Amino acid sequence: MASAFREDTSHYEHQSPPTSVHGGRGEAGEGTSNAPERRSDDASSADHVQEKAAAAATLTKRQKVRRHCGRFWWWYLIGFIIFSAIFLPILFLVIIPAIVQRILDSQTMPVHSGEFIAITPDTLNVSITTSLSTPLPADIDPLTLFLYNKDTPTFSPFVNVTLPPLHIDGQTDIYIAEQTVTITNETELISWFSNVFDQKSVTLSTRGDASIHLGKLHSNGHIDKTVEVNSLNKLDGFGIQHMQLMLPAKENGTNIQGTLNLPNWGALNIGIGNLSLNLMSGDLRIGLITVYDVYLPPGNNSRYFNGELYLDVLFQNIGTILSSQADALNEGNIQIDATGNATVVNGEHIRFIEAILNHRRVVSTIPVVKLTSDLISSFTNGSDVSIPDMLDDVFGNSTFIQEVLSHWNTTGSNVAAKTKRSPLSVPRGVIGPGALSLFKLGMKMRMGKY
Template identity: 25%
Template structure:
């Protein structure tokens, strides 16, 4: 007789496992929740900050226009239009931030001025438009170097840095923003032209002593607007000193700037046929040596000193063809 088969050991094991899993379903639920939370935390705390910083690091900044107005030795009014090109993988916003500016060849990276920028939507193309920002000059020596580069160079660089907060929904991340921006300067005020010389005789001489009026054009190839005030320069032709010229309330805008020039010519030259002949000639080279810039009765040292150091400047009077020299007498023009 064959003994009967007992219950299957495999079957009993399967039942035990099934009952254990059924009784411990909460363990697997908790494990699943913890695993998902860990993944989310890893993304929030690890991945998003890296993606955000990479987006800022790879951004490109283009300065479309900078305006420096109401200058004094300590303060300016600053405006800036700029465009930032960046890859924005998530919907986000930059909180209000402060741009710090320093020169790239300054080993100490000393901030010489700042600009407050409002909140920005993080888009592939971001426009920064700030106007009328009263700005302190934090380091006069470096700002004077910056001013000299603006006035004398065709191209130069400026570094802008900040540590803005990037808002992704309710989350916030601090990122480092530092960019070298390429700028175009005034290029030494090259290409100045002078036309329409008009001699003032007798009672036509102006109260300030102006005895020769001319029109001028000052090219500004940069994207800078700069208020200079009353600009005074000594003028000469070769070694012949003529006197000095004043351009009143000068503000240089991008492009060609038409100005009226008030000239104070040495009275001893005014009656000489030689001087009248010079005014009648085409393509006369005029040498300009800047000696002062004054706004609201105040000398602006960070403008005055670089302009003096960059002197002499050169202008062409009567470019291309000879003019008919005017003469203003008491009672009108003749």
Template identity: 30%
Template sequence: MSSAGSPVEKPAKAASKHTLGSLRGPLAGSDADIESIEKTPGDVSLVEPKLKQKKTRRVKRHFARFWCCYVFWSVIFLAIFLPIFFLVVIPAIAQLVLDNGTLLLVNATILEPRPDSILLTLEAALDLPISLPVRIDPFLLSIYNQDVEGNNTIFSSELAGTVIDGNTTLGVESVHTPVDVKLWTDYVHKVVFTPHAPLPVKGETNAYLGKLKSHVKLDKNIHQNTLNQFPGFSIEDPSLVFNETDYNLVAKATLPNLSVMTLQIGTTVLDLKAGNYTLGNATIDDLILYPGNHSSPVTGILDLDYLVSNLHGILETQGDALSRGFLRLDAVGRSATYDGELVPYYTEALQQLTLTAEVALAGLVLNTVEGVIRPNGTNIFHNLTDPNGPTSIHDIINSIDDPDGSLGLNKTRPNS
């Protein structure tokens, strides 16, 4: 005790080095501040910070307590999302792929044109912007008129199911196909008079990408070149003939076909005009328009009496064509028939079509003279140049009376 009477504090006795646990650090989870422990450079702490430990324990306790809620809402989400994915998203993607695909007309052959049907071959190349094979079911492909609402199908044909892998050809071959005459007539008019009349096609089918099934709709315009009033139409090698009873004019007509279509028109009759003067007609038997330039034989009747009686007026319609040595003729369609029946859709288009050609007069005269001299390839003056012929030129000369030789004829005299 101090002199002031207060107890004297004794210094704390230092912990003995032999005391148990005196040399260990603070225990994990104790109240000691772990971050206050001094670390030397290079030391690695194996103990997580207290704050991170608390967050981890809190998350674990949360999931351990509410895991059934998470499972419940996951099931609800999948029950909503999966039907939408398979019934809406996948079909939408399949439809988008089809819409972005390319459809090109490879070949179209229309034969046997009857008043209400055709023999159809149609091939189109479909290229989808996807590298995976896609299988489609059989479906009904319809050609239709986009300008008409309601029932606008021109004709339809069944396409077989196939696998589309890259550039794939779809189509039908040699199928007798009924047509809607009015709608088909309108479309034929577009083909004849415009340069690029698209071919509208539509149809519905099921498409399979692996096991995934999608219902898709095809509705596309197949772009193509069309006839465009036959630019480059010409009449070549014309000639008048006088040894036939059914016709007196022969020639070759070229009707360029700029499309990939092959069209059988049938027997085609054209009126030949010079201005308002109808000089005669021309007939092309069983006209078939192949792609490219192809000539067809023409036979016709030229009314020579009418031509001579109206020669002055006809010459006035020619303008500068005569000065260049040509005769300008207009060929106006009259009719198209197949197998003895009038083909209405082709006839209507031809009656509105006027084809203009310039015929070389020199060629017409020369071909006509050659036809007269060589009918069927034989020279009619052959006997006149044959000394042994009954009507040889020598017989004609000998028949001329020239007793004094004043005409200078070198007559053949018999040997004495």
């Protein structure tokens, strides 16, 4: 065996390079010995690339995407889970509530109409018509709106109303109809109603938390709006339209009746029950009248009144009255002011209305000729009666007229110094034709001669 091995190795060529592990020659001859095999490998690689290119060229985009997703779907699933875990809480807790709140903040909620009617000292009947506008259909659960004064440092609502369930789609009118509400803060209500009486327009603030549904999505929103509402403007235009003396007076003292104008410049209907007013000439109280079942829609409102004119006060203080009437008389008018006395509903005093009107004074001017005509018609009822005889029958003598004329005579020079027009002036104690011309004119108007 050993000789055989040696014999085999005797053919080993010492200078032949060793064969590489890949079947080639040694370092010196590696390039030449492997050259044919490399050319074969390059050809096969080129063929493989061409086959792949040909295969890729035959795939559509959808097939490529499907193949890509099929290979990497697991990574996409992990990415989607991570994205959802981050985005969905932001969507439901931040984005949607922000969108809902933005829509609520953009609402103007104008007050188109409404009414505030006093029922008892502690309750009101409230109606409001407003509107909402949304770019998306939405449903709103019932919510409580608190009405308050924004100028009050602390949130102090004076009443609250309930908004019914609503479906809002685009511009939608909202009706809060005849809700009986309890006054929760009388001081704040007095403050707000004072502005309603005094100003041309007043602000009304509302606040509430709303639960809103956008399809299946649910979100909460906060409403805090302040709107401007036209108001009473001090009853500008208030005036006695017609007044008639009732002689003889009734047993309860009623001796005057007529109509007066109660204007409402605002958007809200106001109901305050039976309103009693003091009639004032200067600082002197000369009468008390009552207007019944006062309900004031927007615009001018003629209302019947009756009451008592204090004739004894008039006679005893004629000088003081004429002094207070000097400016109005120079313009051909009589000025009769009114202040609140009492406001009563079903026998109960409405405190918050009295707290306002009893400290307000409204001015009414009546042309002297009109007032004279009304008063004379009270006595004559359209018959042809001698004025001096009528006055003598009513007052017992002519003392009242004499006092009026004597006052005009003694004060005429002072008034004339201030204005170009001066009142009638006759000698004291004389009832001349000039003094009675005013009454005659009223008589003629009553008889249809003017």
